[in-house]
Amino acid sequence: MKTKSLDQESLAGTYIIKEMYNEMIKGQILKITFESNSNRVTGFGGCNSFFGTYTLEDNKISFGDIASSKKFCGKAIGDLERNFFSTLNGSTKIELDENYLLFHVDDNVVVKGEKAVAEKSMKKAVPNPSLVLIYKAISRGYFGYIKISNSKISVSQDRNLKVFSDYNCTEEEQNQLISIFDQLNLDELENLRAPTDKRLFDGAPIATLTIIKNGIEKTTPSFDHGHPPKEIEALVNKVLSIKENIAKQ
Numbered sequence: 001m002k003t004k005s006l007d008q009e010s011l012a013g014t015y016i017i018k019e020m021y022n023e024m025i026k027g028q029i030l031k032i033t034f035e036s037n038s039n040r041v042t043g044f045g046g047c048n049s050f051f052g053t054y055t056l057e058d059n060k061i062s063f064g065d066i067a068s069s070k071k072f073c074g075k076a077i078g079d080l081e082r083n084f085f086s087t088l089n090g091s092t093k094i095e096l097d098e099n100y101l102l103f104h105v106d107d108n109v110v111v112k113g114e115k116a117v118a119e120k121s122m123k124k125a126v127p128n129p130s131l132v133l134i135y136k137a138i139s140r141g142y143f144g145y146i147k148i149s150n151s152k153i154s155v156s157q158d159r160n161l162k163v164f165s166d167y168n169c170t171e172e173e174q175n176q177l178i179s180i181f182d183q184l185n186l187d188e189l190e191n192l193r194a195p196t197d198k199r200l201f202d203g204a205p206i207a208t209l210t211i212i213k214n215g216i217e218k219t220t221p222s223f224d225h226g227h228p229p230k231e232i233e234a235l236v237n238k239v240l241s242i243k244e245n246i247a248k249q
Contacts, residue, residue: 006059006096012036014190015101015113020087022109028077030084032113035221036191041066042221045081047073049138049206051199051222061094061103069138069206071159087111116190131181132212135239137225139205144225146243148177155243167246177242180235186211186218192231194223209236 017030032043034054042051045068052066066089072078091111093104103111135146138159145156151174154164189211198204205225209232211218223229228236 006056006094008034008038008056009036010096011056011094011101012191014116016116017084017111017113018100019112020084020110025080028080030080031116032088033190033221035193038193040193040221045084047071047077047081049208049222050085051206056094059093059095061091063089063091065200067200070140071138084111130214131178132210133177133181133235133239134210134212135207135236136210137205137207139199139225140202142205142225144205146239148239148242150174153242153246155246169242173238173242173245177235177238180238181211184211184232184235186213188231189218189220192220192223192229194221194227194229196224196227198224198227207236209239 011034014031014033017025017032019025028046030044030046032041034041039053039055040051041054041063042049044050048069048071050066050068052063054061054063066085068085073081087105087110088103090105091103092106095102095104099115101113101115102109103113130150132147132149134148135144137144143157143159145154145158145161147154148169151169151171153167153169155167156164158164196204199206199222203224204227206222207225207228208222209220209228220229220232
């Protein structure tokens with residue numbers, strides 16, 4: 001097995017967890033993202049988003065200040081997530097074997113993740129592609145969900161996403177969103193850095209922006225609700241503005 005020494009740049013990216021303790025992960029998507037040029041880590045444990053810091057030296061890794069959202073998703077998913085978080089915290093070494101990231105405890109591989117495929121030609125795939133935007137913000141006392149797809153906008157304050165309010169998105173608003181979207185570099189979306197960290201101390205809801213284009217899904221690292229990274233600030237503000245406009249209808 002060919003492995004190489006890792007640094008923050010070579011480790012950077014999103015990895016989909018395929019195995020834990022040699023058992024395939026089925027029916028759930030677990031992922032972890034290491035941000036470039038920082039010691040920030042974010043991800044999804046099957047039920048909750050998590051975020052925190054890590055240190056890496058000579059392929060030895062340790063995690064610190066890991067926190068997560070507090071959504072309850074049932075015993076089976078909850079057990080899987082707790083096992084995932086516990087295994088990450090207990091990992092002592094990582095190795096990159098081509099596109100696979102291996103987490104070790106002592107000499108045993110305990111987690112295997114596959115690097116998410118970067119879609120470098122997404123912006124040119126279709127002249128007028130379908131575009132879905134999903135903005136989520138969550139804290140102990142707040143939950144907000146906004147999904148814009150073509151001419152439809154769905155809004156929910158239900159943490160279980162069972163109750164929605166649906167509205168029409170005008171053609172002018174759609175064109176404005178597409179115009180802003182076309183200025184983005186999607187290859188950098190999953191490595192954006194949050195400008196503020198109030199969410200780490202319950203000072204702001206935890207927010208993410210997901211973009212789905214031509215069936216390819218990309219999600220930003222978490223950031224403070226109300227303070228998105230500058231690269232997506234215009235797009236996030238437009239999504240929130242559309243939501244505020246329909247609230248006045």
